[in-house]
Amino acid sequence: MRRYALSAVLLVGWLPALAAQGFGIYEQGTCAMGRAGTGVAAPCPDGSAMFFNPAGLAGLAGGHATVGVTLLDVQGGFTDDLLQQQRSLDDPLLAVPQAYLSYAVTPKLGVGVGLFAPYGLETRWPLAFDGRFAGYKNILRSVYLQPTVAYQVTPWLALGGGFDVVFGKVELNQRLDLADAPVPTSLGVPAGTVFGQFGIAPGTDFADAHLEATKTTVAGHFGAIAKVTDRLSVGARYLLRAKFDYAGTARFTQVPTGLVIPADITVGSFTIPAGTPVDALLAAPATSGGLDLFNTVLTAQAVTTTLTNPDQLVLGLAYKVRDDWTLLGDYQLTFWNKFRTLNINFANPLLDRTLYENYGNTSGFRLGAEWAKDATWTFRGGYLYHQAAAPATTVTPLLPEGDRNEFTAGATVRLARGLHGDLAYQYIKQNDRRGRTREPLFNQVPTTGMNNGLYTFHAHLFGVSLSYAF
Numbered sequence: 001m002r003r004y005a006l007s008a009v010l011l012v013g014w015l016p017a018l019a020a021q022g023f024g025i026y027e028q029g030t031c032a033m034g035r036a037g038t039g040v041a042a043p044c045p046d047g048s049a050m051f052f053n054p055a056g057l058a059g060l061a062g063g064h065a066t067v068g069v070t071l072l073d074v075q076g077g078f079t080d081d082l083l084q085q086q087r088s089l090d091d092p093l094l095a096v097p098q099a100y101l102s103y104a105v106t107p108k109l110g111v112g113v114g115l116f117a118p119y120g121l122e123t124r125w126p127l128a129f130d131g132r133f134a135g136y137k138n139i140l141r142s143v144y145l146q147p148t149v150a151y152q153v154t155p156w157l158a159l160g161g162g163f164d165v166v167f168g169k170v171e172l173n174q175r176l177d178l179a180d181a182p183v184p185t186s187l188g189v190p191a192g193t194v195f196g197q198f199g200i201a202p203g204t205d206f207a208d209a210h211l212e213a214t215k216t217t218v219a220g221h222f223g224a225i226a227k228v229t230d231r232l233s234v235g236a237r238y239l240l241r242a243k244f245d246y247a248g249t250a251r252f253t254q255v256p257t258g259l260v261i262p263a264d265i266t267v268g269s270f271t272i273p274a275g276t277p278v279d280a281l282l283a284a285p286a287t288s289g290g291l292d293l294f295n296t297v298l299t300a301q302a303v304t305t306t307l308t309n310p311d312q313l314v315l316g317l318a319y320k321v322r323d324d325w326t327l328l329g330d331y332q333l334t335f336w337n338k339f340r341t342l343n344i345n346f347a348n349p350l351l352d353r354t355l356y357e358n359y360g361n362t363s364g365f366r367l368g369a370e371w372a373k374d375a376t377w378t379f380r381g382g383y384l385y386h387q388a389a390a391p392a393t394t395v396t397p398l399l400p401e402g403d404r405n406e407f408t409a410g411a412t413v414r415l416a417r418g419l420h421g422d423l424a425y426q427y428i429k430q431n432d433r434r435g436r437t438r439e440p441l442f443n444q445v446p447t448t449g450m451n452n453g454l455y456t457f458h459a460h461l462f463g464v465s466l467s468y469a470f
Contacts (some may be wrong), residue, residue, distance in 0.1 A: 024334065026364075027070045028052070028098050028116040030422035030463035034410015035368030036382025036386050038328035041225060041235035042318035044465040046422075048101030050114030050148045053237045053314075054160030057110030057150035062101040065111075068422070068465025070096045076400065076430075076457035077129065078437065087129040094122055108152040110160075117143045118239070119309050121399060127175070130203060131397030131437040137173040142166055142242065142309055154286070157454060161222040166242040166309070169214045178206040178257065178278075184291060198265065205255045206282060207298055213248030219309070223428040231320040241335070246305055252298040254283065304345045311335040316366075324372045328382075332364035336389040346388035356445045357394050362387040368408075378412040378422075388433075393446040395435030402433035402453035410463070418470060424463035432456050 029048030032039045043049035047064040049056025077088040102112030125131050143166070150160030155408075179196035183189045196202060196235040223237035259278040264271055272281065284290020296450075316330035336359040344353040368382035388401045395401070410424035436450045 012167070017456070025070075025096055025118055025120055026332075027096065027424075027426065027461060027463060028118060028463040029100075030068045030070070030410065030424045031380075032411060033326060033426060033461070033463045034380035034382070034408055034424035035370055036366045036384040036406065036426075038316060038318075038366045038368035038382060038406045040223070040237050040314045040316035040330050042234045042328060043327065045254075046465070047102040047112055047114070048098070049150075049160075050100055050102070050112055050146055050162065051098075051116050051118070053225060053235050054146075054148045054162055054221055055150050055158040055223040055225045055235070055237075057102050057104075057112050057159035057160055058108065058152040059225075060102055060110055061104050061107075063470045064100070064467060065470070066098070066100045066465055066467040068098045068463060070098070071462045072096065073460040073462075074457070075459060076455065078129065078397070078400070078435075078453050078455050080130070080453040083287070087126060087131075088128055090124040091122060092124070096120070102148075105338045110150045112148045114146045114148060115143065116146070117141060118312075123398060123400075124430040125397055129397070129437070132175045132186060133177050133180075133203075133438055134397045135172045135174045136397075137171070139169070139171040141169045142369060144219075144242075146341065148221075156227040158191075159173065159223070160227045161220065164219040164221055164240075164242065166217050166219055166244075167214075168217065168242075168244045168372070170212070170248070172209075172211045172247065175205045175210060175255065176207040177202065177251075178204040178282075182208070199262075200259075200278075204257055204259070206257050206279075207293075208253045208255050209250055210253075211248050211250045215244040215246050215248045217244055233318045235316050235318075237312075237314050239389050241311045241338075242309040244307050244309075246307060248303055250301045252294065254279065254294050254298075302346075305342060307342075308338060310338060326370045328366075328368040328370070330364075330366040330368075332366070334362045334364070334389070335366070337361045343434070355439075358391050358436050359389045359394070360391065362389050376414045380408075380412075381388070382408045384408075392448050393452070395433050395451070395455060396439065400433065400435055400457060402431040402457070404428055404430045419466070419468050420465070422463070422465045423433075424461075426461035426463070428457075428459040428461065430457040 004369055026037045027033045028051040031044035032052055039052040043052045046066045074091040077086050079086045099115045103430045104110050121140045123138045125136045145165045146162045148162035152158050173318050179200045179202040181195050183193045185191050219242040220240040225235040227233050257278050261276040282291050282293050285292045313333045318328045320326050339357055339359040342355040364386040366384040370380045372378045384406045386404045388403050390401055406428045408426045412420055412422050414420045433455050434451045435455050436452055440446050
């Protein structure tokens, strides 16, 4: 029982971090980023069509090589209800790279390979924040390597697709709270007795946990573009789900509490004398009245679970108002509703757990415009709105997401024959949202009554890329 409880304290934080891909990263090309990610009906002519619509490769002539990076400056924090104390994210400046290489084999057949990361997150919180018991440094990465082929079936219809080799990685670092840890029943106490009942204050760190897992899987990506008239095009793409069967290991390091037993305490058949250091008690063998946690319970703990990056459906249109002006609009549906519960499987089936996340499908609406000023300069702008996947009961330090309004601007400049550069800026304003700092234990269904404060979030994104046509 005691082993189950301590493992649950740890893993209840880790596994939602694995599944928190509600933080999608759609900025996979600087050109498209400048027009709010629109482009499923008219991808940018730089090879990034491999992400925005694989069918777009059929419309390119010659070869194209593009390398770029999106920089994310994330700002946010949490204000608790009780003390109105604010804690801010410690996120570093994050870099999300992209690379595309395409070639027109014939006027109708295009091939290419792309490298991009459409799902991921990184959240870092100060160790003074109560959310450290859910996770203070949480990293999720999904990198897609996509060989792609596209074909111009008729003058008005292009089809494209590819398979994705997806490299997944997750990392969580969190603290364990001694007040929530159970006292071993071997000491003669009733099952479920916790250290908080003996005067240990909530928020007493006694262990640091590091968890890490990797997995490679395969998915697919398909698209179509139809030219309705000389000025109007419509497009659609579908990114298949990527399923990961993760296997992870938790490793633990003792964190000194600096506490001592203030007076003699009798626990079952043992008497703990006044002045005994709590840290020594946690590490001492059970035969001498200790807990021996770091040689028995808090050793490497294997655990597995299955998580899925969701399917994406994007529909869009592009209308050329005149030769130098194009308007674009996309609708994105992401199928998060498959992530209702999360089953956690231990080597010992008696330790298995179920977490309740109850994500919902999300809709995103994107509007963009592009003006080709002359042969040297092209300017772009856009706006998008996107819903949150997490319900009000699943807003935590691991993914404090909410509905978002975003504004973008960008430009392309011709640098030399066949060489051009792209720049883009995006501002994300997320709606403030109530959430909690800790997870419920022992298969409990979370409720809004567990929410204890307000999360805020905004971000500045900067994109830059170089493309060469040959």
